[in-house]
Amino acid sequence: MTKHKNAQTDLIHAPRTAPQYIETIQPPLYRASTIIFKSTSHLFDRHWTDRYDYSYGTHGTPTTFTLGDNIAQIEGGIFSLLAPSGLSAINLVNSTLLSSGDEVWVADNIYGPNLEHLNNLQDRYGISVKIYNPIDADSFQPTEKSKLIWLEAAGSVTLEFPDLKNLVKKAQQANVITALDNTWGAGLAFNAFDFSDEHLSVDLTVHALTKYPSGGGDILMGSVVTRDQQLHHKLFKMHATQGICVSGDDSAQIQRSLAHMSLRYDHQSLNAIKVLDWLKQQPQFSQILHPSLNNAAGHQFWAEVCTTGKSAGLVSVIFKPDYDLTAVRKFCDSLQLFKLGFSWGGPVSLAMLYDLKQMRSLSNTHLQQGLLVRFCIGLEHPEDLIQDIQNALKQLE
Structure with missing residues (x-):
């Protein structure tokens, strides 16, 4: 490197990288606003x-x-x-x-x-x-x-x-x-x-x-x-x-994260099915929403397009009308493993409360009356997630 009179100039114009002749699992990270043109x-x-x-x-x-x-x-x-x-x-x-x-x-x-x-x-x-x-x-x-x-x-x-x-x-x-x-x-x-x-x-x-x-x-x-x-x-x-x-x-x-994305997707989807099977047996819910269910709206379209049988780790439940907003909020607040938050796809399972009356414009005859909770299934063991929902439901008795 050419030496200049001022060390500050040398610090700025020092070689930025060692010779790049190695191969790594992850590609190199480039941070750039300005990109230097060679000519x-x-x-x-x-x-x-x-x-x-x-x-x-x-x-x-x-x-x-x-x-x-x-x-x-x-x-x-x-x-x-x-x-x-x-x-x-x-x-x-x-x-x-x-x-x-x-x-x-x-x-x-x-x-x-x-x-x-x-x-x-x-x-x-x-x-x-x-x-x-x-x-x-x-x-x-x-x-x-x-x-x-x-x-x-x-x-x-x-x-x-x-x-x-x-x-x-x-x-x-x-x-x-x-x-x-x-x-x-x-x-x-x-x-x-x-x-x-x-x-x-x-x-x-x-x-x-x-x-x-x-x-x-x-x-x-x-x-x-x-x-x-x-x-x-x-x-x-x-x-x-x-x-x-x-x-x-x-x-x-x-x-x-892309290398293990499909593994996580499949695992969370399977976890959701296991939780779903248990939710169907619970008397507090009037409706379980998941495209894989035979009685789900659009199930036939899911079956003909998603021929792999895959579905994301999301499942929603509609509480019977007997449970008012205070009760369903108490249920959500009683959850321990499920955290209250938007989004999905992360390792932590999430729950979110919705009032469909404020979300839909058309008459949806396939939806039962009642408040909805969406579960986003994470990477926890499904038996632990089921126990968490069960404990929260007991708070409504």
Whole structure:
């Protein structure tokens, strides 16, 4: 290294890395805002549409591109964009694809914050929000103004599995872009880009990497995946102009967790089934909600799409109307292993209380009356989780 007169200059311009000729289990971590160009040719002989455009930290580094590529592969797509959270990824899609006067269709069991964002766009920019029943494809009636339909498989909180095949077919016939919130399936329960004998595909998926890909309940991130390069470039341009980016450290943490993501998903799913079998026998509940149940709304659609038989570690229960809000809150407060908190996919089991009267727009005749508690099954032993619920139920006697 050339010696300079001032030690401060040498400290700044010292070699940053030892020779990089080793191979490691985990890829190297790159932290970068500024990226150094080797020459003006490298600076100007590039384009933002290049698959790996190393120009500035917000556009991507080897660390973020590696994670994006792996998420795309898991989900069956080709192109991926990363965002600071699942909701941020959802907002990227809405902001990119909807303009004043457009119509967007959302399932009645849509993720609440997505609906809130769309309602805000409706109030401010004249976006028209239409609600459809996810298990009744006939309730989706696109018009010339329809530009986007949001799908959820399974739906938020009440876990209905949609008539994915007929909804996608109908959207394709009307040239409506299909966006699937794929957080529940995580790319493991089914392939959203090839989920039928007819090789049906959604146009894009959004995935809250906060959940199963992270696995620790400590990282926030989201992704948008597609196979359509033109659609990807449209999303990427909005992604860049809005300055959407993620931390290299967070990306490396999620990348590290991907190796055992499917093992955790399968284990938590099996734990949920064991807890589910016990919950069905408890007299305090009027209804158990899980797509694998024969009497579940959308069970037949789950069976034909999720041919692996996989389902996420979520199960919801509806208390009989005899149990009022005070009683159900007492039940939740009495849980010990289950912690009160949003999200899922981490090692700790979670519970959350919902009042469906405040969450649904359509008449859902398949849902019983009563307060709902969603259980997100973690990695604890299922017998211990069952005992925890049993002890909490005793507090209601």
